[in-house]
Amino acid sequence: MADSEETAPLLSRDSSDDGSRSARGTQPASVPVETTPLLASNSGASIHSHGSAHDDDDDAASPVAGLASPAGRKSSRRWPSIVAILLLALISVSIIVVAYFVPAAVEEYAKQGAVIEPTDLSLESITTDGVRARIQANFRLDGSRVKNDQVRRIGQVATWIVRKLGTEKTTVNVYLPEYANVLLGSAEIPPLTVSLVDGHTTAIDIVADLTPGNADGVRSIANQWLEGRLDSVRLLGKADIELKSGFIPLGTHSIAESLIFEAKELPSVPKYDIERIVFKEIDVPGKSSQAMGAEVRISAFNSFPVQIDIPSLAFEILVPNCNSGDPYIVVADAVTEPIPVRPKSTVTVEVNGTVQELPDSLTAACPGSGSSPLDHFLKQYMSGEDAVVFVRGKKNPSGDTPDWIADILTSVTVPVPFPGRTFDNLIRDFSLTDVHFTLPDPMAEPGDPASNPTVSGTILVTAGLPDQMNFAINVTSVRATADVFYHKDKLGELILDKWQDANSTMTRATKDHEATLKIQSIINNAPLNVTDGDVLTDVIQKLIFGGEQVDLAINALVDIRVDTILGQLELKDVPAEGKIPVKPLPLGSLEGLAPQVGDIQILDSTPTSITLRALVNITNPTEYSAKVPLINIHILCNDTIIGTAKAEDLDVVRGNNTNVVVGATWSPSMGGEVGQKLGRELLSQFVSGVNTSLTIRAFHDSIPLQPIISDALSKFNFTVPAPRLSMPGSGEDGSDRDDGDDGAGNGKKPSFIRDATFHFFSSSANFVLASPLMANTIYIESINATAYYNHTEPVGTIFSNVELAVPPGLSETPKLPVVWSPDSVGFEKLRKALGGDLKLDAKADVDVRLGVWRETIHYEGSGIGAHIRP
Structure with missing residues (x-):
């Protein structure tokens, strides 16, 4: 039962x-x-x-x-x-144990074992308050990273018990403790649950709203970072986090975590390339005038997993002022096109800038300096260096930019290296025509610009304009200091320190040809300071004796005044290079000088020298002209000094130069006994009509105040034909007969004996003499002469000690006694020509006197037309 x-x-x-x-x-x-x-x-x-x-x-x-x-x-x-109640009690007890008895170990375990692998960060949108960001990452706890065995065991047990940890919606505030604890920014983090089991990975995908904090804090830290003064930055994050493990709430915990970032750990400014810069003229909306516009394309690679579409932003472009402590100068406004930023890809930024006018502070000279801020900027830019400009945000007039972005951008000024551009290949052609040289003023003080030779002429320059310059410019004035080189050796300096008027013609760029600018400027008396006499010697050698063109290289810093759409600008120290081709003297040009001497005046005399002044006609076969205030040269014969010549206020033009005033001193005694002998022989050949030549050579003091040039010229002997004397006569050429004698220097032999008459029965002869002097009388103190027929057959001999005066122009001598040679063939020819004419030759030793100067000259004449009278 x-x-x-x-x-x-x-x-x-x-x-x-x-x-x-x-x-x-x-x-x-x-x-x-x-x-x-x-x-x-x-x-x-x-x-x-x-x-x-x-x-x-x-x-x-x-x-x-x-x-x-x-x-x-x-x-x-x-x-x-x-069992469930017991398990819950056990977990609760475990959490209590973890939370209250082993928090330090768990915290250490979490710090060392936490692995966060960001997979993507995209800034989904820019809001009126901040940025909405989507953050994707993988989180796991890796016990193998924990070094302490006890901490690892406790942490693994605790996290196995807890399994998962969740948070409610959390606000995280980040502060800058070192900057008055200002709020850097805030982030709204949505609820989040992660697995704490060792080795388990939790995929995190959240959308957070990021809100910037105090703009002053952002500005302070950003400026220090940009200026390279930020060694480290400490961030303090604070949040009240509601934790739960599954459905069990763990309460709200206030967390404060401090992080220190070293400078090397902070992200650097990405490397960027300026792919395109074009300056051009643009229309200004609402204005009739135009402005200067700039189109800039910049690219940079975004190496971060960040994606965002940045709206159009507005900026101010500034350049440094005179001193580092002075406020920057605003020169332009710039607006960017919307910028799509994609992860791990190239970001392209299109910027449009506008310069409506240049502020006075930009072009005004700095105190204690002749240069303006614009000069300093352009000097760096045109020398190829990176010129620094500054970029600062401003309110976008279109209103598309949120106020918080504008507040941050306007509070931060970013230095941006502006890549310079060398102008090495800017000059396409450089020539100097219509060249006129002027030697130094002998009265100038040392160091005075007038103590240097000067150059005048027309500079013609063809410059290729950079592709970036797509606007009209007109050069109105130039000045420069140029180094002149020959074969990379410096010859001297060409100083154009005064503004020279200029004009230019611009040719716009086409598909096949670049834009060019043709500049023409006439320079007047630009000092040429020769610094190396050896280089000058090489140049002269090539020009005169080598017959080769010489290309002189010019390396200059040029100041330019240009008219642009922004008004007149003065650009200083623009580097320019070019070549000046110097054409050589034609071969044989020195012989082509063909000096002709007329209007000779004796200024002074000594027993061994004569000082005279003459008007000389010469032909300049070169393309160059020169003005010579004062130059002295030596006259040589067989490398022995026999006199000097001096020219003052000499203005030599191309082609014929007439009535050039030249002073000379005939003083063979300067060469000693050899010089006196050579001087006597030279005079004898000259008056006898023999083609003679003179050698001229500079010496140390040839050009006052220019020993370098003088010494360079002294290394050369310039041989020129002896000047033809302008002889008096009744013909247009200065001669009164066509017997080969010439009184005007037309390449024929000069005729000092213009006419001769032999009186047969009275055994006498008289002569018509021509003197090249215009104001002085030559005295013949004695004559010992013999007349010949056919060069060798004597006709008769004249010997006289009676002083004869030969005044300027034509004069007739008294009858001089003749001793005939009756046994000679010449005398027979003379007798047969009685009543007619006969051409005779003559040889004579003549003692002449001019003032107190005396000399014995040997004269030989041929083809002298003589009248034979009974």
Whole structure:
């Protein structure tokens, strides 16, 4: 009966009900023994513990026995609940243990074992308050990264127990403790759950709203970073985080974490390339005038997994002022096109700049300096160096830029290296025509510009304009200091320190040809300071004796005044290079000088010298002209000095030069006895009509104040034909006959004896003499002469000690006694020509005097026309 009562509840729900109804039939309705689980459980437990001790208690056993089997069934069903409660208690105790007894170990474990691998960061949109960013990353705890074994074991156990950790929506504020604890920015982090099991990876994909904080803090840290003064930065993050593990809330925890970033850990300004810069004239909306526009394309590689579309931004372009402490000078406004930024790809920025006018502070000279801020900037740019400009944000007039971006941009000034451009190949052609040289003023003080030779002429320059310059310019004035080189050796300096008027013609660029600028300027008396006499010697050698063109290289720094759409600009120290081709003297040109001497005046005389002045006609066969205030040269014969020549206020033009005033001193004694002998022979040949030449050579003091040039010239001997004397006569050429004698210097022999008459029966002769002097009388103190027929047959001899005066022009001598040679063929020819004419030759030694100067000259004449009279 007992067995049937115990097993019935397992077989049939109805039997259980019958039992219950039976029990309810014997028990009061108000005692719900079976329907109260906690009491049933306790009765069962009581029965299980004490049943054997009270088997004989029939009154108590009767109701309890009826409930024994149901109580056992309900107890077996409540064990999972008990286990769950115990497990929950265990977890709670574990969390309490983890939270309160081993927090330091767990924290250390989390710090060392946490691995966060960002996979993508995209700034989805720019909002009115900040930026909405999507952050994707992988998170895991890696116990192998924890070095301390005890910390690793505790951490692994704790995180295994907790399994997962979640947060509610959290606001994270980031502060700058070193900058008055200003708020750098805030981020709204949505709820997040990560796995804490060692090695398990949690993919994180959240969208957070980032809001910038105090603009002053951003400006301070940004400026220090840009200027390279930021060694490190400490960030302090604060947040109140609501934690939970599964459905168990872990409360709200205030967390503050400090991070220090060293300078090397901070992202650097990406390297960028300026791919295109074009300056051009543009129309200004709402204005009739034009402005200077700039189109700039910049590219940089975005190495970060960041994606965002940046709206159009507005900036100011500034350049440095005179001093580093002065405020920068705003020169242009710039606006960018919208910029699409994509991860791990090249970002291209299109910028349009506008310069409407140049501020006075940009072009005004700095205190204590002749240069302006614009000069300093252009000097760096045009020498190829990186010129620094500064970029600062400004409010975008279009209104598309959120205020918070404008506030940050306007508070940060970024230095940007502006790549310079060398102008090495700017000059395409450089020539100097109509050259006129002027030697130094002998009265100038040393160091005075007038103490240098000067150059005048027309400079013609063709320059190729850079592609970036697509606007009209007109050069109005130039000045420069140029170094002149020959074969890379410096010859001297050409100084154009005064503004020279100029004009230019611009040719616009075409598809096949670059834009060019043709500049013409006439320079007047630009000093040429020769610094190396040896180089000058080489140049002269090539020009005069080598017959080769000489290309002089010019390396100059040029100041230019130009008219542009922005007004007149003065560009200083523009580098320019070019060549000046110097044409050589034609071969034989020195012989072509063909000097002709006329109007000779004796100024002074000594027993051994004569000082005279003459008007000389010469032909300049070169393309160059010169003005010579004063020059002295030596006159040589067979490399022996026999005199000097001096020219003052000499202005030599191309072609014929007439009535050039030249002073000379005939003084063979300067060469000693050899010089006196050579001087005598030279005079004898000259008056005899022999083609003679003179050598002229400079010496150390030839050109006053220019010993370098003088010494360079002194290394050369310039041989020129002896000057033809202008002889008086009745013909247009100065001669009165066509017998080969010439009184005007037309390449024929000069005729000092213009006419001769022999008187046969009186044995005498008289002559018509021509003197080249215009104001002085020559005296013949003695004559010892012999007349010949056909060069060798003597006709007669004249010997006279009577002083004869030869005044200027033509004069006739008195009758001089003649001793005939009757036995000679010449005398027979003379006799047969009686009453007619006969051409005779003559040889004579003549003592002449001019002032107090005396000399014996040997004269030989041929083809002298003589009248033979009875």
